[in-house]
Amino acid sequence: MxxxxxxxxxxxxxxxxxxxxxxxxxxxxxxxxxxxxxxxxxxxxxxxxxxxxxxxxxxxxxxxxxxxxxxxxxxxxxxxxxxxxxxxxxxxxxxxxxxxxxxxxxxxxxxxxxxxxxxxxxxxxxxxxxxxxxxxxxxxxxxxxxxxxxxxxxxxxxxxxxxxxxxxxxxxxxxxxxxxxxxxxxxxxxxxxxxxxxxxxxxxxxxxxxxxxxxxxxxxxxxxxxxxxxxxxxxxxxxxxxxxxLDGNKMSKSRPEYAIHLDDPVELAEKKLINALTGGRATAEEQRKLGGEPLKCMIFELYTYHLVKDNNELREIYTDCVSGKILCGACKKKAAAKLRELLVDHRNKYNEVINQVEKYIEKPSF
Ligand code: SF4
Incomplete structure (x- = not known):
C-alpha cells in the first residue's frame, strides 16, 4: 500500500x-x-x-x-x-x-x-x-x-x-x-x-x-x-x-494529553510523561528476565529526540533497558527530571523574550 x-x-x-x-x-x-x-x-x-x-x-x-x-x-x-x-x-x-x-x-x-x-x-x-x-x-x-x-x-x-x-x-x-x-x-x-x-x-x-x-x-x-x-x-x-x-499513536491537536507542549505547567508535563506508553513488560520479574523494548517506548523516544544529547549516555540507557537492569518506573523518573530541567530553562528564557518579541516580527495590521 x-x-x-x-x-x-x-x-x-x-x-x-x-x-x-x-x-x-x-x-x-x-x-x-x-x-x-x-x-x-x-x-x-x-x-x-x-x-x-x-x-x-x-x-x-x-x-x-x-x-x-x-x-x-x-x-x-x-x-x-x-x-x-x-x-x-x-x-x-x-x-x-x-x-x-x-x-x-x-x-x-x-x-x-x-x-x-x-x-x-x-x-x-x-x-x-x-x-x-x-x-x-x-x-x-x-x-x-x-x-x-x-x-x-x-x-x-x-x-x-x-x-x-x-x-x-x-x-x-x-x-x-x-x-x-x-x-x-x-x-x-x-x-x-x-x-x-x-x-x-x-x-x-x-x-x-x-x-x-x-x-x-x-x-x-x-x-x-x-x-x-x-x-x-x-x-x-x-x-x-x-x-x-505519548501513547505511541500519531500526535494530534485533538489529543493534547498525549503531547508535551512548551507552555504546559511543568507538573502537568511530568504527569503526561509518567503516563506514557513504554516498552516495559507485564511484570517487573519478566522485565528483569527479558529486558524492556526501548524501540517501542515513548520515553526512549523522548530521550533520543530531546532529553539526552550525549550518545554514550543514550547507549547506556538502551543497554540498561534491554538487559533488564533498569525498570520503567525508575527510568521514567529520570526522564521526568530531565524534562523538568528542559522546560523550566525554556520557560525562563521565554518569559524574558515574549514582552519584546515585536522587536523581531511586525504584527499584521489587517
Ligand atoms: S526501561 Fe525505560 S527505555 Fe526501557 S522500556 Fe522502560 S521506560 Fe522505556
Missing part, C-alpha cells in the same frame, strides 16, 4: 525506509560522516532523509549565499514536535545559514479556519518560543504571511498559471480552493527569498517533518517551470521523523 503524506493532517509513518524509496528522498546516513554532521539528529537518524542537502552543504562551505527557511502554522501551541524544527534551525544558523521563519497565518486562517486575532497572538508566541529555544533573532528574520509585500503575492498568482487541479490532487489528495491557495503560498514562502526584492538569489534549505514533503515536491516542480521566466531554482530539504504522541 502506498503511503499518503498530508501536510494539513496528522500523518503517522510506520516505515521510513519505504518512504525514502516511494518519494525518492535520499537517505541522510550516506552523507553524515562525509560532511561531519555532528548534531544528534543526524547521528541518530532522526533526520533521516534529504533532497540535495549535499549540494546545499557544498554551497555553505564555499561561503556562497545560503538560507534555511521553514514555517509554523500558529494553530494550538508549540510542542516537543515543533521544537525539533527550532532545534534544526538553531543548528543550521550556528553553521552559518541565514534563518528565515514564516508564521503561516494566512494558511491557518484558510485551512484550519482559525480566528484572526488568535492567530496573531499565537504567531508571536511561536516566534518567542523559537528565540527562547536558541535561535539568535539578530541573525534571523521572522514574518507573518499576511504582512508580505505585493511581489510575494504576485508570485502566488503567477504560480497558479502553471499548476493543474489534477496535479494538486496527485500531490495532496483531496483539495479545496483554500488548500490550493495555501499550497501556492507555501511555494512563495520558499522561493521568494531568491527575488531581488528580497536580497537576491540564495540557495534555500527547508528543514521539516516528512509530512511536509508534498509542499517541497510542488515547490521544486514550480521552480523548474519558472527557472527561465524568474530565474528560480529548486530548494534543498531535510526531513525528520515525526515525534509520536
Amino acid at each position: 502506498s503511503i499518503t503524506l498530508d501536510p494539513w493532517g496528522h500523518t503517522a509513518v510506520e516505515d521510513y525506509e519505504k518512504l525514502l524509496e516511494e518519494f525518492g528522498i535520499k537517505p541522510i546516513k550516506d552523507i553524515v560522516d562525509f560532511y561531519s554532521l555532528d548534531h544528534h539528529y543526524f547521528k541518530r537518524n532522526v533526520i533521516f532523509g534529504h533532497r540535495d542537502f549535499d549540494l546545499w552543504l557544498e554551497k555553505l562551505s564555499s561561503k556562497s549565499r545560503v538560507a534555511a527557511l521553514t514555517g509554523f502554522m500558529p494553530s494550538g501551541s508549540p510542542h516537543l514536535g515543533t521544537a525539533m524544527v527550532y532545534e534544526e534551525l538553531k543548528y543550521l544558523q550556528q553553521k552559518g545559514a541565514h534563518v528565515k521563519v514564516v508564521i503561516a497565518d494566512a494558511e491557518a486562517y484558510a485551512v484550519r479556519r482559525e480566528d484572526r486575532n488568535g492567530l496573531i497572538k499565537r504567531g508571536l508566541e511561536f516566534v518567542a518560543h523559537a528565540i527562547a529555544w536558541g535561535i539568535n533573532p539578530e541573525e534571523a528574520e521572522f514574518y507573518f504571511q499576511t504582512n508580505m509585500t505585493s511581489s510575494y503575492y504576485r508570485l502566488i498568482q503567477m504560480f497558479s498559471r502553471k499548476v493543474t487541479e489534477a496535479e494538486m490532487r496527485a500531490i495532496y489528495g483531496e483539495v479545496s480552493p483554500a488548500k490550493i491557495i495555501a499550497a501556492l503560498t507555501q511555494v512563495a514562502d520558499i522561493l521568494h527569498l531568491q527575488l531581488e526584492e528580497y536580497g537576491g538569489y540564495k540557495y534555500v534549505l527547508v528543514p521539516v517533518g516528512v509530512d511536509q514533503d508534498p509542499h517541497l515536491r510542488l515547490t521544486r516542480d514550480i521552480a523548474d517551470r519558472f527557472e527561465h521566466e524568474l530565474g528560480l531554482k529548486r530548494p534543498a530539504s531535510i526531513y525528520h521523523k515525526l515525534l509520536r504522541g
Whole structure:
C-alpha cells in the first residue's frame, strides 16, 4: 500500500525506509560522516532523509549565499514536535545559514479556519518560543504571511498559471480552493527569498517533518517551470521523523494529553510523561528476565529526540533497558527530571523574550 503524506493532517509513518524509496528522498546516513554532521539528529537518524542537502552543504562551505527557511502554522501551541524544527534551525544558523521563519497565518486562517486575532497572538508566541529555544533573532528574520509585500503575492498568482487541479490532487489528495491557495503560498514562502526584492538569489534549505514533503515536491516542480521566466531554482530539504504522541499513536491537536507542549505547567508535563506508553513488560520479574523494548517506548523516544544529547549516555540507557537492569518506573523518573530541567530553562528564557518579541516580527495590521 502506498503511503499518503498530508501536510494539513496528522500523518503517522510506520516505515521510513519505504518512504525514502516511494518519494525518492535520499537517505541522510550516506552523507553524515562525509560532511561531519555532528548534531544528534543526524547521528541518530532522526533526520533521516534529504533532497540535495549535499549540494546545499557544498554551497555553505564555499561561503556562497545560503538560507534555511521553514514555517509554523500558529494553530494550538508549540510542542516537543515543533521544537525539533527550532532545534534544526538553531543548528543550521550556528553553521552559518541565514534563518528565515514564516508564521503561516494566512494558511491557518484558510485551512484550519482559525480566528484572526488568535492567530496573531499565537504567531508571536511561536516566534518567542523559537528565540527562547536558541535561535539568535539578530541573525534571523521572522514574518507573518499576511504582512508580505505585493511581489510575494504576485508570485502566488503567477504560480497558479502553471499548476493543474489534477496535479494538486496527485500531490495532496483531496483539495479545496483554500488548500490550493495555501499550497501556492507555501511555494512563495520558499522561493521568494531568491527575488531581488528580497536580497537576491540564495540557495534555500527547508528543514521539516516528512509530512511536509508534498509542499517541497510542488515547490521544486514550480521552480523548474519558472527557472527561465524568474530565474528560480529548486530548494534543498531535510526531513525528520515525526515525534509520536505519548501513547505511541500519531500526535494530534485533538489529543493534547498525549503531547508535551512548551507552555504546559511543568507538573502537568511530568504527569503526561509518567503516563506514557513504554516498552516495559507485564511484570517487573519478566522485565528483569527479558529486558524492556526501548524501540517501542515513548520515553526512549523522548530521550533520543530531546532529553539526552550525549550518545554514550543514550547507549547506556538502551543497554540498561534491554538487559533488564533498569525498570520503567525508575527510568521514567529520570526522564521526568530531565524534562523538568528542559522546560523550566525554556520557560525562563521565554518569559524574558515574549514582552519584546515585536522587536523581531511586525504584527499584521489587517
Ligand atoms: S526501561 Fe525505560 S527505555 Fe526501557 S522500556 Fe522502560 S521506560 Fe522505556
